[in-house]
Amino acid sequence: MTSLDLSTDRPARRHSLSLSIGLALVGLNVVVAILTLFWTPYDPLNASGGRLEAPSLLHWVGTDRLGRDYLTQIVIGARTALIVGTGAVAIGASIGVTLGILAAFATRLLDDVMAATLDILIAFPTLLLAMLVVAASDSASLWSAILALGLAISAIVARLTRILAKRVLRQDYIIASRTSGTSWLGVVVRHVLPNIWPTLSVNFALQFGLAVIAEASLSYLGLGAPPPNASWGRLLQEAQGTVYTAPVGAIAPGIALVALVIGMNLLADGLRDVGDPTRGRTR
Amino acid sequence: MLRPSDERNSTILAYILRRFAILILSLLIAAVVLFVLLRLLPGDPANALLSVGADQQQIEAAREQVGSNLPLWEQFLRFVGSLARFDLGTSFVSGKPVIEEIAARLTVTVPLALMGFALAVAIAVPLGILSAVKAHRWYGAAISTVSQLGIAIPVFWVGILLVTVFAVNLRLFPSGGYPRRGWQNEGQVLYALALPVLTIGLVMAASLIRYIRSATQDVLGSNYLRTARALGASFSQALIRHGIRNGAVPIVSILGIELATTLLGAVVVERVFALPGLGSMLLLAIEQRDYPNVQGVLFISTLLVLLIGFAADLFQRLIDPRLRERATGAAT
Numbered sequence: 001m002t003s004l005d006l007s008t009d010r011p012a013r014r015h016s017l018s019l020s021i022g023l024a025l026v027g028l029n030v031v032v033a034i035l036t037l038f039w040t041p042y043d044p045l046n047a048s049g050g051r052l053e054a055p056s057l058l059h060w061v062g063t064d065r066l067g068r069d070y071l072t073q074i075v076i077g078a079r080t081a082l083i084v085g086t087g088a089v090a091i092g093a094s095i096g097v098t099l100g101i102l103a104a105f106a107t108r109l110l111d112d113v114m115a116a117t118l119d120i121l122i123a124f125p126t127l128l129l130a131m132l133v134v135a136a137s138d139s140a141s142l143w144s145a146i147l148a149l150g151l152a153i154s155a156i157v158a159r160l161t162r163i164l165a166k167r168v169l170r171q172d173y174i175i176a177s178r179t180s181g182t183s184w185l186g187v188v189v190r191h192v193l194p195n196i197w198p199t200l201s202v203n204f205a206l207q208f209g210l211a212v213i214a215e216a217s218l219s220y221l222g223l224g225a226p227p228p229n230a231s232w233g234r235l236l237q238e239a240q241g242t243v244y245t246a247p248v249g250a251i252a253p254g255i256a257l258v259a260l261v262i263g264m265n266l267l268a269d270g271l272r273d274v275g276d277p278t279r280g281r282t283r
Numbered sequence: 284m285l286r287p288s289d290e291r292n293s294t295i296l297a298y299i300l301r302r303f304a305i306l307i308l309s310l311l312i313a314a315v316v317l318f319v320l321l322r323l324l325p326g327d328p329a330n331a332l333l334s335v336g337a338d339q340q341q342i343e344a345a346r347e348q349v350g351s352n353l354p355l356w357e358q359f360l361r362f363v364g365s366l367a368r369f370d371l372g373t374s375f376v377s378g379k380p381v382i383e384e385i386a387a388r389l390t391v392t393v394p395l396a397l398m399g400f401a402l403a404v405a406i407a408v409p410l411g412i413l414s415a416v417k418a419h420r421w422y423g424a425a426i427s428t429v430s431q432l433g434i435a436i437p438v439f440w441v442g443i444l445l446v447t448v449f450a451v452n453l454r455l456f457p458s459g460g461y462p463r464r465g466w467q468n469e470g471q472v473l474y475a476l477a478l479p480v481l482t483i484g485l486v487m488a489a490s491l492i493r494y495i496r497s498a499t500q501d502v503l504g505s506n507y508l509r510t511a512r513a514l515g516a517s518f519s520q521a522l523i524r525h526g527i528r529n530g531a532v533p534i535v536s537i538l539g540i541e542l543a544t545t546l547l548g549a550v551v552v553e554r555v556f557a558l559p560g561l562g563s564m565l566l567l568a569i570e571q572r573d574y575p576n577v578q579g580v581l582f583i584s585t586l587l588v589l590l591i592g593f594a595a596d597l598f599q600r601l602i603d604p605r606l607r608e609r610a611t612g613a614a615t
Binding site: 112113115116117127128131132163202206209213216217220221233236240247250254257258261262265266 | 301305308309312320431432434435436437438439440443447490497536550551554565566569581584
């Protein structure tokens with residue numbers, strides 16, 4: 001029967017490489033984010049040079065149109081991104097996995113109702129839900145965005161968990177396990193979670209990236225947390241207007257964002273192999 | 284006594300009916316969610332009709348007109364009733380029927396989403412299968428790497444970069460805007476949508492490649508494929524006869540979700556390229572606190588998403604040999 005291991009013919013060495021690069025990228029982001037709590041290259045709120053200066057030894061990525069150091073704003077953006085991604089995935093995973101497992105075990109009617117409700121929640125795309133929450137709360141804050149993104153993620157995670165768990169529960173070894181006296185909770189812990197984890201973890205990483213991207217999009221649309229909360233999305237939106245005179249400004253925050261998201265994805269690729277019960281025995 | 288094919292048809296019919304009931308139930312839940320969300324928004328919707336310094340009598344009249352003086356349950360019943368008739372009210376700002384504006388906006392958003400989706404599928408299916416089958420070759424690895432890069436890039440940044448390359452440097456396409464006369468001028472519409480479609484297509488293809496690659500790898504490691512090979516089928520025969528059907532099952536539901544997400548994920552792309560679509564209508568309506576427009580856009584988009592999910596589920600049911608077998612077993 002189909003195992004959920006998706007990487008049967010990849011050389012094992014690549015995974016440890018993924019893990020290392022992922023750890024390095026995410027680790028760099030974490031270190032930089034913590035560093036900004038104590039020290040930044042320049043004052044993020046006040047001008048430290050001329051307007052729209054080109055990159056130089058003093059200002060590695062140049063300055064923005066108010067003469068503020070651009071690198072300072074980007075490193076503060078790293079902190080924002082990390083908070084958003086972690087918070088949203090934590091909320092989404094805890095609600096989503098619980099609901100998904102419950103739905104997989106539920107009676108047919110209850111399962112249908114849960115599936116329909118999840119469809120509704122997914123029908124409100126992440127970004128729209130976040131837009132609504134921001135619109136509903138008069139003052140846009142980082143926390144309302146995180147909560148909205150977390151709720152949106154939880155629906156996606158729940159739906160995926162439900163489908164995956166049902167696939168596992170249909171297997172013969174579940175019957176065998178039940179017959180030998182394992183409780184349903186034991187089945188969930190010993191069989192369902194380890195089997196669905198490889199696919200789930202990939203999804204969590206994707207969702208982390210999507211949450212970071214969604215927050216950036218909100219900021220880009222002008223619905224993000226207001227200044228002085230530096231967000232890569234707002235930086236990019238401001239830089240779009242000056243892309244001809246200061247192209248670095250429209251590139252640097254994007255690279256930082258992409259590096260973090262790719263790092264998370266690579267990290268998950270590596271972690272997937274550690275958490276996969278079929279690996280090691282088959283090869 | 285039913286012949287096997289009749290039995291199968293009636294099982295599928297029963298499934299369709301059951302799934303349709305779920306669709307209707309979903310729409311009801313959506314109506315509740317929408318109703319609650321909109322009551323959470325600050326301020327009385329009647330305020331939008333009033334000028335500054337309106338007296339008590341004018342306020343009462345406005346509340347009467349909007350219906351916000353009625354008890355909540357009556358407001359809800361009215362709300363559901365009008366949704367069922369596609370009567371979405373009139374915009375506070377423009378005074379025009381909401382459904383008309385939505386219909387006009389859909390002529391931008393739906394083609395944009397569908398063309399982007401088609402482009403993404405056209406890119407992702409061959410590349411996803413190739414990257415799984417040829418994982419050891421350099422191009423297999425290269426496709427995976429590029430798709431990893433692709434899902435990490437925000438769609439608006441892709442838009443900005445494409446504008447920089449194709450509109451500013453190469454001057455091939457406009458950087459934004461939309462012809463006033465819309466689809467009466469097909470050539471210009473397609474010209475205006477070229478970069479937005481490319482933006483959506485590329486970003487979506489990147490995430491689809493991953494799913495298709497995973498599904499293909501799933502198939503490649505399966506016992507039925509090994510059995511088919513042992514029975515003498517060539518690798519490509521086995522893949523085509525058994526692989527595609529089994530591998531497509533999880534992909535169909537992901538395609539449904541992706542298409543639905545694209546439909547409204549277009550909001551950011553519409554902002555980058557200044558397109559008058561559904562997404563920009565919602566953004567504007569939220570800024571202007573134009574509740575009928577907010578509500579109308581959300582209802583129509585939810586309806587579209589639910590219909591897509593409905594279609595994806597039915598299709599998945601029809602093509603999955605295992606689910607079909609189980610359904611027959613349950614019915615007898």
